[in-house]
Amino acid sequence: xxxxxxxxxxxxxxxxxLVGRARSLYTLPAVAAEVIQLTNNPKVDARALKxxxxxxxxxxxxxxxxxxxxxxxxSREVCDLNQALALLxxxxxxxxxxxxxxxxxxxxxxxxxxxxxxxxxxxxRAVAAREISEQLxxxxxxDAFIAGLFQDIGVLVLLGELREPYADFLSSVIEQRADLQxxxxxxxxxxxxxxxxxxxxxWKMPRxxxxxxxxxxxxxxxxxxxEPHAELAKVMxxxxxxxxxxxxxxxxxxxxxxxxxGEYCNLEKEQLNELVGELQPKVKQLAEVLSLEAAIExxxxxxxxxxxxHRQMSELTEEVVELLxxxxxxxEQAYANLLADATRLRHSVDSFLSQSAPPEDSKSxxxxxxxxxxSTTAEQPATTEANAxxxxxxxxxxxxxxxxxxxxxxxRSRRQPVSLVVFEMSGPSSxxxxxxxxxxxxxxxxxxxxxxxxxxxDEFRSCRHVLVLPGCDRHEAVRLAxxxxxxxxxxxxxxxxxxxxxxxxxxxxxxxxxxxPKNFPPKDLFDSAxxxxxxxQSSGSNVxxxxxxx
Numbered sequence: 440x441x442x443x444x445x446x447x448x449x450x451x452x453x454x455x456x457l458v459g460r461a462r463s464l465y466t467l468p469a470v471a472a473e474v475i476q477l478t479n480n481p482k483v484d485a486r487a488l489k490x491x492x493x494x495x496x497x498x499x500x501x502x503x504x505x506x507x508x509x510x511x512x513x514s515r516e517v518c519d520l521n522q523a524l525a526l527l528x529x530x531x532x533x534x535x536x537x538x539x540x541x542x543x544x545x546x547x548x549x550x551x552x553x554x555x556x557x558x559x560x561x562x563x564r565a566v567a568a569r570e571i572s573e574q575l576x577x578x579x580x581x582d583a584f585i586a587g588l589f590q591d592i593g594v595l596v597l598l599g600e601l602r603e604p605y606a607d608f609l610s611s612v613i614e615q616r617a618d619l620q621x622x623x624x625x626x627x628x629x630x631x632x633x634x635x636x637x638x639x640x641x642w643k644m645p646r647x648x649x650x651x652x653x654x655x656x657x658x659x660x661x662x663x664x665x666e667p668h669a670e671l672a673k674v675m676x677x678x679x680x681x682x683x684x685x686x687x688x689x690x691x692x693x694x695x696x697x698x699x700x701g702e703y704c705n706l707e708k709e710q711l712n713e714l715v716g717e718l719q720p721k722v723k724q725l726a727e728v729l730s731l732e733a734a735i736e737x738x739x740x741x742x743x744x745x746x747x748x749h750r751q752m753s754e755l756t757e758e759v760v761e762l763l764x765x766x767x768x769x770x771e772q773a774y775a776n777l778l779a780d781a782t783r784l785r786h787s788v789d790s791f792l793s794q795s796a797p798p799e800d801s802k803s804x805x806x807x808x809x810x811x812x813x814s815t816t817a818e819q820p821a822t823t824e825a826n827a828x829x830x831x832x833x834x835x836x837x838x839x840x841x842x843x844x845x846x847x848x849x850x851r852s853r854r855q856p857v858s859l860v861v862f863e864m865s866g867p868s869s870x871x872x873x874x875x876x877x878x879x880x881x882x883x884x885x886x887x888x889x890x891x892x893x894x895x896x897d898e899f900r901s902c903r904h905v906l907v908l909p910g911c912d913r914h915e916a917v918r919l920a921x922x923x924x925x926x927x928x929x930x931x932x933x934x935x936x937x938x939x940x941x942x943x944x945x946x947x948x949x950x951x952x953x954x955x956p957k958n959f960p961p962k963d964l965f966d967s968a969x970x971x972x973x974x975x976q977s978s979g980s981n982v983x984x985x986x987x988x989x
Contacts, residue, residue, distance in 0.1 A: 593631030948972030
């Protein structure tokens with residue numbers, strides 16, 4: 440699943456405020472701070488480093504326990520700190536010291552249920568990241584292991600700062616086995632990974648670690664990226680999915696895991712089964728090393744969870760495989776039940792931000808677009824509350840905006856039109872959860888029939904797709920959108936003939952510019968299409984609404 444992150448301008452204010460508060464409340468112990476200083480020197484003073492660590496006997500014992508655990512696979516026991524430091528190396532040592540030195544007050548406000556969930560997920564992800572890095576990417580697993588341990592610190596900060604509203608929200612997410620990151624984005628405008636990255640950066644953690652944790656879990660973006668942190672980010676993306684599958688029992692992530700794993704490292708079913716089979720005892724041993732045995736459920740069987748996920752995927756595949764190929768499942772969960780907690784959480788964040796005024800340059804302002812003038816179009820959608828503020832407005836990624844800007848510039852230089860189409864499928868609230876995987880796959884298959892040279896295709900949510908069509912005027916874009924809705928209707932009719940009836944609404948919004956003027960705001964094209972989509976949805980029928988921007 441591709442998760443879209445808000446623009447930096449939209450999310451920076453709450454993150455800056457939370458990090459500003461956290462940096463004063465959650466400081467690293469003196470030993471950790473000194474280790475950072477010593478190891479940042481190109482010529483590390485090994486004697487000074489050992490003497491620094493020895494001042495903390497508990498930390499020394501933890502380091503020795505980790506080095507002697509099966510996680511490091513040593514053939515003999517290490518009892519001397521000098522040997523341990525030599526075997527670990529500077530970078531793993533620094534990261535482990537930091538990992539063991541997390542401020543204790545990070546955990547002060549966390550209830551037992553939430554803390555057990557946190558550690559169960561964290562330990563599973565850390566071990567999975569190490570195994571994935573070594574087995575599937577053929578690279579050392581130390582960075583991945585520590586990244587897995589650090590990644591969810593943002594959850595603890597949010598619990599400490601937002602307290603009951605976030606605690607209730609997290610409890611609902613745990614109960615419903617929901618996608619925490621996706622729901623945070625929808626309710627907060629940012630997710631805990633961005634907060635973790637900002638806090639780790641303040642602690643002067645290694646740049647590679649910060650960038651890999653903060654990177655959007657975007658399959659397309661990471662597949663194409665050549666940034667230094669891209670490979671570690673891929674490892675973490677897969678490790679998160681493994682932790683969600685076997686650590687949180689979210690069976691519906693298996694298709695995503697197989698698809699993304701196939702893209703990143705040619706992951707096959709047998710490899711996944713072998714990896715998971717070796718995972719559980721190592722997670723248990725790590726829990727013992729860290730004295731966190733209570734957080735690991737004894738009755739959980741990782742291998743059986745994966746087998747159950749494969750069975751669930753097969754059952755749905757049998758239902759739609761003839762038409763749709765391999766469907767992309769999502770967990771069967773009642774997202775609607777989380778709405779009240781998400782709304783309360785959003786209000787809590789607004790209240791938190793109002794306690795201290797954000798920097799002036801963090802406030803986002805936007806003017807009216809050219810498309811809002813009724814005189815500029817013959818097919819202007821009616822003005823409604825949904826039109827005025829589309830949910831899509833806050834889900835633009837930097838990568839998508841960059842591609843959109845370049846495409847508009849390309850069309851202007853060629854004196855060509857450009858259009859943007861937003862498709863969305865939805866069902867009645869009672870059937871959204873059960874049928875969303877099928878609706879998502881229908882939309883994916885139907886929209887992929889559109890082929891335009893140099894087009895941009897992005898999946899903002901499982902049932903919302905965006906296409907940017909260079910060289911297509913409004914008439915051509917509407918035609919392509921209508922053909923897509925016709926294909927959707929045909930596919931659903933054939934499914935109904937085979938015994939699978941779907942209640943759904945398929946809508947499309949189109950915005951076009953005949954000749955983009957100089958300095959044309961790219962986001963105007965997206966926002967106008969989003970308003971048209973809202974108008975189409977409010978009509979209650981499967982239609983396309985369009986708009987010409989002058």
